[in-house]
Amino acid sequence: MHDEFLCHVTAYGICDGRRIGVPLGTYRAPTLALALWWLRDRAIWIAERLDLSPEREVFPPGALVPVAPTVADVPALLRAWCTDVTQQERVADELAAGRLVRIATCDDTTEYELLAESVDALRMQRTIPGLVVPVA
Numbered sequence: 001m002h003d004e005f006l007c008h009v010t011a012y013g014i015c016d017g018r019r020i021g022v023p024l025g026t027y028r029a030p031t032l033a034l035a036l037w038w039l040r041d042r043a044i045w046i047a048e049r050l051d052l053s054p055e056r057e058v059f060p061p062g063a064l065v066p067v068a069p070t071v072a073d074v075p076a077l078l079r080a081w082c083t084d085v086t087q088q089e090r091v092a093d094e095l096a097a098g099r100l101v102r103i104a105t106c107d108d109t110t111e112y113e114l115l116a117e118s119v120d121a122l123r124m125q126r127t128i129p130g131l132v133v134p135v136a
Contacts, residue, residue: 005031006029006118009115043079091116
């Protein structure tokens with residue numbers, strides 16, 4: 001069983017033709033339960049910030065524009081992931097087995113990524129000798 005987990009949340013977008021990542025948070029979870037809680041908390045945090053209510057807020061004219069119906073509803077996808085018991089169990093199983101977990105969704109401008117991995121698995125990877133292949 002892996003006891004400690006490193007969790008990251010990052011938003012990726014294009015700036016000057018390059019893909020740029022903006023860190024939105026990192027957490028070193030002392031337990032699997034806290035890692036899962038933090039990932040869900042961050043997913044909801046992103047959803048709440050993306051799902052603005054024009055009726056309740058004051059926005060400058062032209063600040064909100066309609067998007068194509070084909071654009072993914074990132075807030076709805078993140079909320080659905082948080083409440084999907086099967087997905088939560090799958091993430092828990094993967095993390096408990098020492099595997100990296102990546103949850104990602106995107107709209108027309110930005111990709112949102114939640115990552116988690118076992119600190120123990122990271123340490124074990126560092127101790128495994130690298131594969132050396134002679135070149136010519």
